[in-house]
Amino acid sequence: MKFKRSLLPRLINSLLPGKVVVLYGPRQVGKTTLVKELIAVSPFRSRFINADELMYREVLSSQSVQRLGEVLGDAELLVIDEAQRVTDIGLNLKILVDRFPQARIIATGSASFDLANKISEPLTGRTLTFTLFPVSYAEVSETIGMIEARFQLDRWLVWGGYPAIAATDDLDLRKQLLNNLVGSYLYRDILELDGVRKSDKIVNLLRLLAYQIGSEVSLAELATNLALHRQTVEKYLDLLEKTFVIFKVEGFSRNLRKEVTKNSRYYFYDNGVRNSLIQNFNSPNLRQDIGQLWENFLVVERRKANQAAGKSVNSYFWRTYDQKEIDCVEEHSGRLYGYEFKWTCGEIRKTVCKEFNLSYPDSSLTAIKKENFEDFIM
Structure with a gap:
Protein backbone atom coordinates (compact mmCIF):
# COMPACT_ATOMS: atom_id res chain seq x y z
CA MET A 1 0.00 0.00 0.00
CA LYS A 2 1.37 3.40 -0.98
CA PHE A 3 0.21 6.33 1.15
CA LYS A 4 -0.42 9.85 -0.10
CA ARG A 5 1.85 12.06 1.99
CA SER A 6 0.33 15.46 2.73
CA LEU A 7 3.75 17.10 2.95
CA LEU A 8 4.53 16.60 -0.77
CA PRO A 9 2.65 19.68 -2.12
CA ARG A 10 4.22 21.91 0.54
CA LEU A 11 7.70 20.67 -0.37
CA ILE A 12 7.07 21.30 -4.07
CA ASN A 13 5.88 24.84 -3.37
CA SER A 14 9.02 25.47 -1.30
CA LEU A 15 11.48 24.77 -4.14
CA LEU A 16 12.80 28.29 -4.59
CA PRO A 17 16.10 29.41 -6.14
CA GLY A 18 18.74 30.12 -3.52
CA LYS A 19 16.86 28.30 -0.75
CA VAL A 20 17.66 25.05 1.05
CA VAL A 21 14.70 22.90 2.05
CA VAL A 22 15.61 20.80 5.11
CA LEU A 23 13.51 17.67 5.63
CA TYR A 24 13.81 16.06 9.06
CA GLY A 25 12.22 12.89 10.35
CA PRO A 26 12.97 9.58 12.06
CA ARG A 27 14.67 6.73 10.23
CA GLN A 28 12.45 4.51 8.09
CA VAL A 29 9.67 7.11 7.99
CA GLY A 30 9.80 7.53 4.21
CA LYS A 31 11.95 10.63 3.62
CA THR A 32 13.87 9.07 0.72
CA THR A 33 10.68 7.78 -0.87
CA LEU A 34 9.08 11.22 -0.53
CA VAL A 35 11.92 13.16 -2.15
CA LYS A 36 12.08 10.63 -4.99
CA GLU A 37 8.35 11.14 -5.53
CA LEU A 38 9.02 14.88 -5.56
CA ILE A 39 11.74 14.44 -8.19
CA ALA A 40 9.35 12.39 -10.32
CA VAL A 41 6.75 15.18 -10.46
CA SER A 42 9.12 18.16 -10.37
CA PRO A 43 9.56 20.23 -13.55
CA PHE A 44 13.23 20.78 -12.69
CA ARG A 45 16.24 18.82 -13.90
CA SER A 46 17.15 16.90 -10.76
CA ARG A 47 20.03 15.02 -9.19
CA PHE A 48 19.76 12.72 -6.18
CA ILE A 49 22.83 12.18 -3.96
CA ASN A 50 23.03 9.65 -1.12
CA ALA A 51 25.48 11.03 1.44
CA ASP A 52 25.81 7.56 2.96
CA GLU A 53 28.14 6.86 0.02
CA LEU A 54 31.73 7.81 0.87
CA MET A 55 32.62 9.30 -2.53
CA TYR A 56 29.77 11.79 -2.29
CA ARG A 57 30.53 12.64 1.34
CA GLU A 58 34.09 13.57 0.38
CA VAL A 59 33.01 15.83 -2.47
CA LEU A 60 30.19 17.45 -0.52
CA SER A 61 32.56 18.26 2.36
CA SER A 62 35.34 19.60 0.11
CA GLN A 63 34.50 23.34 0.32
CA SER A 64 35.71 23.45 -3.30
CA VAL A 65 33.56 25.50 -5.67
CA GLN A 66 34.77 23.42 -8.61
CA ARG A 67 34.01 20.02 -7.03
CA LEU A 68 30.68 21.16 -5.61
CA GLY A 69 29.79 22.57 -9.01
CA GLU A 70 30.56 19.20 -10.57
CA VAL A 71 28.12 17.55 -8.15
CA LEU A 72 25.42 20.02 -9.15
CA GLY A 73 26.20 19.74 -12.87
CA ASP A 74 23.31 21.03 -14.98
CA ALA A 75 20.73 20.11 -12.33
CA GLU A 76 18.23 22.74 -11.24
CA LEU A 77 17.31 20.69 -8.17
CA LEU A 78 19.88 18.91 -6.00
CA VAL A 79 18.65 16.44 -3.35
CA ILE A 80 21.14 15.36 -0.67
CA ASP A 81 19.85 12.39 1.33
CA GLU A 82 21.29 11.74 4.84
CA ALA A 83 22.95 15.15 4.76
CA GLN A 84 24.01 14.97 8.41
CA ARG A 85 26.72 12.53 7.28
CA VAL A 86 28.59 15.34 5.50
CA THR A 87 31.28 17.22 7.42
CA ASP A 88 30.51 20.96 7.52
CA ILE A 89 27.40 20.41 5.42
CA GLY A 90 26.10 23.90 6.24
CA LEU A 91 29.23 25.66 5.00
CA ASN A 92 29.32 23.58 1.81
CA LEU A 93 25.65 24.26 1.13
CA LYS A 94 26.33 27.97 1.63
CA ILE A 95 29.06 27.80 -1.02
CA LEU A 96 26.63 26.09 -3.41
CA VAL A 97 23.89 28.65 -2.77
CA ASP A 98 26.28 31.61 -3.05
CA ARG A 99 27.97 30.48 -6.26
CA PHE A 100 24.95 28.84 -7.92
CA PRO A 101 22.01 31.03 -6.81
CA GLN A 102 19.68 29.49 -9.39
CA ALA A 103 19.94 26.07 -7.72
CA ARG A 104 17.21 24.57 -5.57
CA ILE A 105 18.45 22.24 -2.82
CA ILE A 106 16.82 19.69 -0.51
CA ALA A 107 18.76 18.17 2.41
CA THR A 108 17.26 15.30 4.40
CA GLY A 109 18.34 14.05 7.82
CA SER A 110 17.13 11.74 10.55
CA ALA A 111 18.88 13.54 13.40
CA SER A 112 17.55 17.06 13.81
CA PHE A 113 20.11 18.11 16.42
CA ASP A 114 23.08 17.26 14.21
CA LEU A 115 21.76 18.57 10.91
CA ALA A 116 20.29 21.71 12.49
CA ASN A 117 23.58 22.58 14.16
CA LYS A 118 25.47 22.12 10.91
CA ILE A 119 23.10 24.06 8.67
CA SER A 120 21.42 26.80 10.69
CA GLU A 121 24.31 29.21 11.30
CA PRO A 122 25.95 29.25 7.83
CA LEU A 123 22.55 29.49 6.08
CA THR A 124 20.69 31.87 8.38
CA GLY A 125 17.51 33.03 6.67
CA ARG A 126 17.94 30.76 3.67
CA THR A 127 16.40 27.50 4.91
CA LEU A 128 12.85 26.17 4.96
CA THR A 129 12.38 23.36 7.47
CA PHE A 130 9.85 20.51 7.49
CA THR A 131 9.39 17.33 9.52
CA LEU A 132 8.06 14.07 8.06
CA PHE A 133 6.22 12.03 10.68
CA PRO A 134 5.03 8.43 10.48
CA VAL A 135 1.95 8.11 8.28
CA SER A 136 -0.94 10.05 9.81
CA ALA A 309 -2.31 22.83 8.17
CA GLY A 310 0.68 25.09 8.80
CA LYS A 311 -0.90 25.99 12.13
CA SER A 312 1.29 27.43 14.89
CA VAL A 313 -0.01 26.12 18.22
CA ASN A 314 1.33 25.91 21.76
CA SER A 315 0.26 22.60 23.32
CA TYR A 316 0.12 21.73 27.02
CA PHE A 317 -1.67 19.59 29.58
CA TRP A 318 -3.42 21.13 32.60
CA ARG A 319 -3.60 19.79 36.14
CA THR A 320 -4.24 21.20 39.58
CA TYR A 321 -2.90 19.96 42.89
CA ASP A 322 -6.37 18.68 43.81
CA GLN A 323 -6.28 16.31 40.78
CA LYS A 324 -8.44 18.20 38.30
CA GLU A 325 -6.88 17.78 34.87
CA ILE A 326 -7.32 18.23 31.13
CA ASP A 327 -5.37 16.06 28.71
CA CYS A 328 -4.62 18.72 26.09
CA VAL A 329 -4.74 22.51 26.14
CA GLU A 330 -3.93 24.46 22.99
CA GLU A 331 -3.10 28.13 22.88
CA HIS A 332 -3.49 29.98 19.61
CA SER A 333 -5.09 33.12 18.21
CA GLY A 334 -5.23 34.56 21.73
CA ARG A 335 -7.53 31.83 23.09
CA LEU A 336 -7.34 28.56 25.01
CA TYR A 337 -8.91 25.34 23.77
CA GLY A 338 -9.11 22.37 26.13
CA TYR A 339 -9.61 18.74 25.09
CA GLU A 340 -10.29 15.70 27.25
CA PHE A 341 -9.80 12.27 25.66
CA LYS A 342 -12.45 9.59 26.29
CA TRP A 343 -12.14 6.08 24.81
CA THR A 344 -15.34 4.90 26.46
CA CYS A 345 -18.52 6.97 26.60
CA GLY A 346 -18.33 9.69 29.19
CA GLU A 347 -18.33 13.41 29.72
CA ILE A 348 -15.79 15.75 31.26
CA ARG A 349 -16.28 15.99 35.02
CA LYS A 350 -18.37 19.03 35.94
CA THR A 351 -15.88 20.06 38.62
CA VAL A 352 -13.10 20.13 35.99
CA CYS A 353 -15.21 22.21 33.60
CA LYS A 354 -16.12 24.64 36.35
CA GLU A 355 -12.55 25.09 37.61
CA PHE A 356 -11.04 25.53 34.13
CA ASN A 357 -13.74 27.94 32.98
CA LEU A 358 -13.43 29.98 36.17
CA SER A 359 -9.66 30.19 35.75
CA TYR A 360 -9.86 30.93 32.00
CA PRO A 361 -13.28 32.40 31.15
CA ASP A 362 -12.55 32.86 27.44
CA SER A 363 -11.71 29.19 26.89
CA SER A 364 -13.57 26.20 25.45
CA LEU A 365 -13.56 22.57 26.58
CA THR A 366 -14.40 19.56 24.39
CA ALA A 367 -14.48 15.80 24.98
CA ILE A 368 -12.80 13.86 22.14
CA LYS A 369 -14.38 10.42 21.69
CA LYS A 370 -14.56 7.71 19.03
CA GLU A 371 -17.65 9.48 17.68
CA ASN A 372 -15.92 12.80 16.93
CA PHE A 373 -12.15 12.22 16.87
CA GLU A 374 -11.79 12.74 13.10
CA ASP A 375 -12.69 16.40 13.50
CA PHE A 376 -9.85 16.74 16.01
CA ILE A 377 -7.07 15.11 13.97
CA MET A 378 -7.98 15.85 10.34
Whole structure:
Protein backbone atom coordinates (compact mmCIF):
# COMPACT_ATOMS: atom_id res chain seq x y z
CA MET A 1 0.00 0.00 0.00
CA LYS A 2 1.37 3.40 -0.98
CA PHE A 3 0.21 6.33 1.15
CA LYS A 4 -0.42 9.85 -0.10
CA ARG A 5 1.85 12.06 1.99
CA SER A 6 0.33 15.46 2.73
CA LEU A 7 3.75 17.10 2.95
CA LEU A 8 4.53 16.60 -0.77
CA PRO A 9 2.65 19.68 -2.12
CA ARG A 10 4.22 21.91 0.54
CA LEU A 11 7.70 20.67 -0.37
CA ILE A 12 7.07 21.30 -4.07
CA ASN A 13 5.88 24.84 -3.37
CA SER A 14 9.02 25.47 -1.30
CA LEU A 15 11.48 24.77 -4.14
CA LEU A 16 12.80 28.29 -4.59
CA PRO A 17 16.10 29.41 -6.14
CA GLY A 18 18.74 30.12 -3.52
CA LYS A 19 16.86 28.30 -0.75
CA VAL A 20 17.66 25.05 1.05
CA VAL A 21 14.70 22.90 2.05
CA VAL A 22 15.61 20.80 5.11
CA LEU A 23 13.51 17.67 5.63
CA TYR A 24 13.81 16.06 9.06
CA GLY A 25 12.22 12.89 10.35
CA PRO A 26 12.97 9.58 12.06
CA ARG A 27 14.67 6.73 10.23
CA GLN A 28 12.45 4.51 8.09
CA VAL A 29 9.67 7.11 7.99
CA GLY A 30 9.80 7.53 4.21
CA LYS A 31 11.95 10.63 3.62
CA THR A 32 13.87 9.07 0.72
CA THR A 33 10.68 7.78 -0.87
CA LEU A 34 9.08 11.22 -0.53
CA VAL A 35 11.92 13.16 -2.15
CA LYS A 36 12.08 10.63 -4.99
CA GLU A 37 8.35 11.14 -5.53
CA LEU A 38 9.02 14.88 -5.56
CA ILE A 39 11.74 14.44 -8.19
CA ALA A 40 9.35 12.39 -10.32
CA VAL A 41 6.75 15.18 -10.46
CA SER A 42 9.12 18.16 -10.37
CA PRO A 43 9.56 20.23 -13.55
CA PHE A 44 13.23 20.78 -12.69
CA ARG A 45 16.24 18.82 -13.90
CA SER A 46 17.15 16.90 -10.76
CA ARG A 47 20.03 15.02 -9.19
CA PHE A 48 19.76 12.72 -6.18
CA ILE A 49 22.83 12.18 -3.96
CA ASN A 50 23.03 9.65 -1.12
CA ALA A 51 25.48 11.03 1.44
CA ASP A 52 25.81 7.56 2.96
CA GLU A 53 28.14 6.86 0.02
CA LEU A 54 31.73 7.81 0.87
CA MET A 55 32.62 9.30 -2.53
CA TYR A 56 29.77 11.79 -2.29
CA ARG A 57 30.53 12.64 1.34
CA GLU A 58 34.09 13.57 0.38
CA VAL A 59 33.01 15.83 -2.47
CA LEU A 60 30.19 17.45 -0.52
CA SER A 61 32.56 18.26 2.36
CA SER A 62 35.34 19.60 0.11
CA GLN A 63 34.50 23.34 0.32
CA SER A 64 35.71 23.45 -3.30
CA VAL A 65 33.56 25.50 -5.67
CA GLN A 66 34.77 23.42 -8.61
CA ARG A 67 34.01 20.02 -7.03
CA LEU A 68 30.68 21.16 -5.61
CA GLY A 69 29.79 22.57 -9.01
CA GLU A 70 30.56 19.20 -10.57
CA VAL A 71 28.12 17.55 -8.15
CA LEU A 72 25.42 20.02 -9.15
CA GLY A 73 26.20 19.74 -12.87
CA ASP A 74 23.31 21.03 -14.98
CA ALA A 75 20.73 20.11 -12.33
CA GLU A 76 18.23 22.74 -11.24
CA LEU A 77 17.31 20.69 -8.17
CA LEU A 78 19.88 18.91 -6.00
CA VAL A 79 18.65 16.44 -3.35
CA ILE A 80 21.14 15.36 -0.67
CA ASP A 81 19.85 12.39 1.33
CA GLU A 82 21.29 11.74 4.84
CA ALA A 83 22.95 15.15 4.76
CA GLN A 84 24.01 14.97 8.41
CA ARG A 85 26.72 12.53 7.28
CA VAL A 86 28.59 15.34 5.50
CA THR A 87 31.28 17.22 7.42
CA ASP A 88 30.51 20.96 7.52
CA ILE A 89 27.40 20.41 5.42
CA GLY A 90 26.10 23.90 6.24
CA LEU A 91 29.23 25.66 5.00
CA ASN A 92 29.32 23.58 1.81
CA LEU A 93 25.65 24.26 1.13
CA LYS A 94 26.33 27.97 1.63
CA ILE A 95 29.06 27.80 -1.02
CA LEU A 96 26.63 26.09 -3.41
CA VAL A 97 23.89 28.65 -2.77
CA ASP A 98 26.28 31.61 -3.05
CA ARG A 99 27.97 30.48 -6.26
CA PHE A 100 24.95 28.84 -7.92
CA PRO A 101 22.01 31.03 -6.81
CA GLN A 102 19.68 29.49 -9.39
CA ALA A 103 19.94 26.07 -7.72
CA ARG A 104 17.21 24.57 -5.57
CA ILE A 105 18.45 22.24 -2.82
CA ILE A 106 16.82 19.69 -0.51
CA ALA A 107 18.76 18.17 2.41
CA THR A 108 17.26 15.30 4.40
CA GLY A 109 18.34 14.05 7.82
CA SER A 110 17.13 11.74 10.55
CA ALA A 111 18.88 13.54 13.40
CA SER A 112 17.55 17.06 13.81
CA PHE A 113 20.11 18.11 16.42
CA ASP A 114 23.08 17.26 14.21
CA LEU A 115 21.76 18.57 10.91
CA ALA A 116 20.29 21.71 12.49
CA ASN A 117 23.58 22.58 14.16
CA LYS A 118 25.47 22.12 10.91
CA ILE A 119 23.10 24.06 8.67
CA SER A 120 21.42 26.80 10.69
CA GLU A 121 24.31 29.21 11.30
CA PRO A 122 25.95 29.25 7.83
CA LEU A 123 22.55 29.49 6.08
CA THR A 124 20.69 31.87 8.38
CA GLY A 125 17.51 33.03 6.67
CA ARG A 126 17.94 30.76 3.67
CA THR A 127 16.40 27.50 4.91
CA LEU A 128 12.85 26.17 4.96
CA THR A 129 12.38 23.36 7.47
CA PHE A 130 9.85 20.51 7.49
CA THR A 131 9.39 17.33 9.52
CA LEU A 132 8.06 14.07 8.06
CA PHE A 133 6.22 12.03 10.68
CA PRO A 134 5.03 8.43 10.48
CA VAL A 135 1.95 8.11 8.28
CA SER A 136 -0.94 10.05 9.81
CA TYR A 137 -4.52 8.88 10.23
CA ALA A 138 -5.52 11.69 7.85
CA GLU A 139 -3.14 10.29 5.20
CA VAL A 140 -4.54 6.80 5.76
CA SER A 141 -8.07 8.16 5.27
CA GLU A 142 -6.98 9.97 2.12
CA THR A 143 -5.51 6.72 0.77
CA ILE A 144 -8.15 4.11 1.68
CA GLY A 145 -11.19 6.27 2.47
CA MET A 146 -12.66 7.46 5.77
CA ILE A 147 -15.02 4.51 6.24
CA GLU A 148 -12.28 1.91 5.83
CA ALA A 149 -9.86 3.95 7.97
CA ARG A 150 -12.39 4.10 10.79
CA PHE A 151 -13.00 0.36 10.45
CA GLN A 152 -9.23 -0.17 10.85
CA LEU A 153 -8.80 2.24 13.80
CA ASP A 154 -7.65 -0.54 16.15
CA ARG A 155 -4.86 -1.37 13.70
CA TRP A 156 -3.40 2.14 13.85
CA LEU A 157 -3.72 2.29 17.63
CA VAL A 158 -1.68 -0.90 18.01
CA TRP A 159 0.75 -0.93 15.07
CA GLY A 160 1.31 2.75 14.35
CA GLY A 161 2.14 4.41 11.06
CA TYR A 162 5.67 3.56 9.95
CA PRO A 163 5.16 3.01 6.20
CA ALA A 164 6.60 -0.51 5.84
CA ILE A 165 4.65 -1.72 8.86
CA ALA A 166 1.42 0.04 7.92
CA ALA A 167 1.59 -1.33 4.37
CA THR A 168 1.49 -5.05 5.25
CA ASP A 169 -1.46 -7.14 6.42
CA ASP A 170 0.78 -9.98 7.64
CA LEU A 171 0.73 -9.78 11.45
CA ASP A 172 3.95 -11.77 11.93
CA LEU A 173 5.77 -9.59 9.41
CA ARG A 174 4.42 -6.44 11.05
CA LYS A 175 5.74 -7.58 14.42
CA GLN A 176 9.13 -8.52 12.96
CA LEU A 177 9.50 -5.20 11.11
CA LEU A 178 8.49 -3.20 14.16
CA ASN A 179 10.80 -5.08 16.50
CA ASN A 180 13.67 -4.63 14.02
CA LEU A 181 12.93 -0.91 13.83
CA VAL A 182 12.91 -0.51 17.60
CA GLY A 183 15.91 -2.81 18.05
CA SER A 184 18.27 -1.07 15.64
CA TYR A 185 17.29 1.89 13.48
CA LEU A 186 15.61 3.86 16.24
CA TYR A 187 18.78 4.42 18.26
CA ARG A 188 21.40 4.52 15.52
CA ASP A 189 21.65 8.31 15.37
CA ILE A 190 22.11 8.61 19.12
CA LEU A 191 24.71 5.85 19.27
CA GLU A 192 26.65 7.11 16.24
CA LEU A 193 26.39 10.87 16.52
CA ASP A 194 26.63 11.53 20.23
CA GLY A 195 28.92 8.76 21.38
CA VAL A 196 26.32 7.15 23.65
CA ARG A 197 27.39 3.65 24.61
CA LYS A 198 24.79 2.47 27.14
CA SER A 199 22.07 1.56 24.65
CA ASP A 200 20.41 -0.74 27.21
CA LYS A 201 19.82 2.27 29.46
CA ILE A 202 18.11 4.11 26.60
CA VAL A 203 15.83 1.13 25.94
CA ASN A 204 14.99 0.86 29.64
CA LEU A 205 14.32 4.60 29.79
CA LEU A 206 11.90 4.32 26.88
CA ARG A 207 10.13 1.38 28.51
CA LEU A 208 9.60 3.41 31.66
CA LEU A 209 8.17 6.26 29.57
CA ALA A 210 5.93 3.82 27.67
CA TYR A 211 4.17 2.93 30.92
CA GLN A 212 3.74 6.59 31.91
CA ILE A 213 1.80 7.97 28.94
CA GLY A 214 -0.61 10.60 30.25
CA SER A 215 1.24 11.03 33.55
CA GLU A 216 3.85 13.53 34.64
CA VAL A 217 7.35 12.13 34.56
CA SER A 218 9.75 12.65 37.45
CA LEU A 219 13.36 12.90 36.29
CA ALA A 220 14.58 12.06 39.79
CA GLU A 221 12.49 8.88 39.79
CA LEU A 222 13.74 7.88 36.34
CA ALA A 223 17.33 8.44 37.44
CA THR A 224 16.83 6.24 40.51
CA ASN A 225 15.17 3.43 38.57
CA LEU A 226 17.89 3.46 35.90
CA ALA A 227 20.83 3.95 38.29
CA LEU A 228 21.91 7.01 36.30
CA HIS A 229 22.68 10.60 37.18
CA ARG A 230 19.78 12.98 36.62
CA GLN A 231 21.88 14.94 34.11
CA THR A 232 22.43 11.76 32.09
CA VAL A 233 18.68 11.08 32.02
CA GLU A 234 18.08 14.66 30.85
CA LYS A 235 20.66 14.19 28.11
CA TYR A 236 19.09 10.92 26.91
CA LEU A 237 15.61 12.45 26.89
CA ASP A 238 16.88 15.39 24.88
CA LEU A 239 18.55 13.10 22.34
CA LEU A 240 15.43 10.93 22.04
CA GLU A 241 13.41 14.06 21.31
CA LYS A 242 15.88 15.27 18.71
CA THR A 243 15.86 11.91 16.95
CA PHE A 244 12.04 11.90 16.78
CA VAL A 245 11.32 9.01 19.13
CA ILE A 246 9.47 10.99 21.82
CA PHE A 247 8.31 14.54 22.45
CA LYS A 248 7.63 16.52 25.60
CA VAL A 249 4.49 18.40 26.66
CA GLU A 250 4.67 20.93 29.50
CA GLY A 251 2.00 21.80 32.04
CA PHE A 252 -0.02 24.95 31.37
CA SER A 253 -0.25 27.71 33.93
CA ARG A 254 -0.80 31.43 34.14
CA ASN A 255 1.05 31.49 37.46
CA LEU A 256 -1.88 30.24 39.50
CA ARG A 257 -0.63 28.55 42.68
CA LYS A 258 -2.95 25.57 42.36
CA GLU A 259 -1.66 24.55 38.91
CA VAL A 260 1.01 21.86 38.47
CA THR A 261 3.86 22.77 36.10
CA LYS A 262 6.97 21.19 37.64
CA ASN A 263 7.05 17.95 35.62
CA SER A 264 6.44 17.19 31.94
CA ARG A 265 4.63 14.44 30.07
CA TYR A 266 6.24 12.45 27.28
CA TYR A 267 4.54 10.94 24.25
CA PHE A 268 5.79 8.68 21.47
CA TYR A 269 5.71 9.77 17.85
CA ASP A 270 4.36 6.32 17.01
CA ASN A 271 2.05 3.98 18.91
CA GLY A 272 3.66 0.92 17.32
CA VAL A 273 7.07 1.86 18.70
CA ARG A 274 5.57 2.27 22.15
CA ASN A 275 3.85 -1.13 21.95
CA SER A 276 6.99 -2.85 20.69
CA LEU A 277 8.94 -1.54 23.67
CA ILE A 278 6.52 -3.22 26.07
CA GLN A 279 5.85 -6.17 23.70
CA ASN A 280 2.09 -5.80 23.79
CA PHE A 281 0.32 -6.10 20.44
CA ASN A 282 -3.06 -7.18 21.79
CA SER A 283 -6.14 -5.53 20.31
CA PRO A 284 -7.51 -2.51 22.24
CA ASN A 285 -10.54 -4.35 23.65
CA LEU A 286 -8.18 -6.77 25.45
CA ARG A 287 -5.94 -4.14 27.01
CA GLN A 288 -5.78 -2.37 30.34
CA ASP A 289 -3.81 0.52 28.82
CA ILE A 290 -6.29 1.51 26.09
CA GLY A 291 -6.65 4.95 27.68
CA GLN A 292 -2.91 5.53 27.24
CA LEU A 293 -2.98 4.24 23.66
CA TRP A 294 -5.90 6.52 22.82
CA GLU A 295 -4.26 9.56 24.41
CA ASN A 296 -0.89 9.01 22.70
CA PHE A 297 -2.65 8.47 19.36
CA LEU A 298 -4.72 11.65 19.63
CA VAL A 299 -1.87 13.86 20.87
CA VAL A 300 0.54 12.85 18.11
CA GLU A 301 -2.13 12.87 15.37
CA ARG A 302 -3.15 16.36 16.43
CA ARG A 303 0.49 17.39 16.20
CA LYS A 304 0.66 16.02 12.64
CA ALA A 305 -2.61 17.73 11.69
CA ASN A 306 -1.43 21.10 12.97
CA GLN A 307 1.77 20.84 10.94
CA ALA A 308 -0.11 19.76 7.82
CA ALA A 309 -2.31 22.83 8.17
CA GLY A 310 0.68 25.09 8.80
CA LYS A 311 -0.90 25.99 12.13
CA SER A 312 1.29 27.43 14.89
CA VAL A 313 -0.01 26.12 18.22
CA ASN A 314 1.33 25.91 21.76
CA SER A 315 0.26 22.60 23.32
CA TYR A 316 0.12 21.73 27.02
CA PHE A 317 -1.67 19.59 29.58
CA TRP A 318 -3.42 21.13 32.60
CA ARG A 319 -3.60 19.79 36.14
CA THR A 320 -4.24 21.20 39.58
CA TYR A 321 -2.90 19.96 42.89
CA ASP A 322 -6.37 18.68 43.81
CA GLN A 323 -6.28 16.31 40.78
CA LYS A 324 -8.44 18.20 38.30
CA GLU A 325 -6.88 17.78 34.87
CA ILE A 326 -7.32 18.23 31.13
CA ASP A 327 -5.37 16.06 28.71
CA CYS A 328 -4.62 18.72 26.09
CA VAL A 329 -4.74 22.51 26.14
CA GLU A 330 -3.93 24.46 22.99
CA GLU A 331 -3.10 28.13 22.88
CA HIS A 332 -3.49 29.98 19.61
CA SER A 333 -5.09 33.12 18.21
CA GLY A 334 -5.23 34.56 21.73
CA ARG A 335 -7.53 31.83 23.09
CA LEU A 336 -7.34 28.56 25.01
CA TYR A 337 -8.91 25.34 23.77
CA GLY A 338 -9.11 22.37 26.13
CA TYR A 339 -9.61 18.74 25.09
CA GLU A 340 -10.29 15.70 27.25
CA PHE A 341 -9.80 12.27 25.66
CA LYS A 342 -12.45 9.59 26.29
CA TRP A 343 -12.14 6.08 24.81
CA THR A 344 -15.34 4.90 26.46
CA CYS A 345 -18.52 6.97 26.60
CA GLY A 346 -18.33 9.69 29.19
CA GLU A 347 -18.33 13.41 29.72
CA ILE A 348 -15.79 15.75 31.26
CA ARG A 349 -16.28 15.99 35.02
CA LYS A 350 -18.37 19.03 35.94
CA THR A 351 -15.88 20.06 38.62
CA VAL A 352 -13.10 20.13 35.99
CA CYS A 353 -15.21 22.21 33.60
CA LYS A 354 -16.12 24.64 36.35
CA GLU A 355 -12.55 25.09 37.61
CA PHE A 356 -11.04 25.53 34.13
CA ASN A 357 -13.74 27.94 32.98
CA LEU A 358 -13.43 29.98 36.17
CA SER A 359 -9.66 30.19 35.75
CA TYR A 360 -9.86 30.93 32.00
CA PRO A 361 -13.28 32.40 31.15
CA ASP A 362 -12.55 32.86 27.44
CA SER A 363 -11.71 29.19 26.89
CA SER A 364 -13.57 26.20 25.45
CA LEU A 365 -13.56 22.57 26.58
CA THR A 366 -14.40 19.56 24.39
CA ALA A 367 -14.48 15.80 24.98
CA ILE A 368 -12.80 13.86 22.14
CA LYS A 369 -14.38 10.42 21.69
CA LYS A 370 -14.56 7.71 19.03
CA GLU A 371 -17.65 9.48 17.68
CA ASN A 372 -15.92 12.80 16.93
CA PHE A 373 -12.15 12.22 16.87
CA GLU A 374 -11.79 12.74 13.10
CA ASP A 375 -12.69 16.40 13.50
CA PHE A 376 -9.85 16.74 16.01
CA ILE A 377 -7.07 15.11 13.97
CA MET A 378 -7.98 15.85 10.34
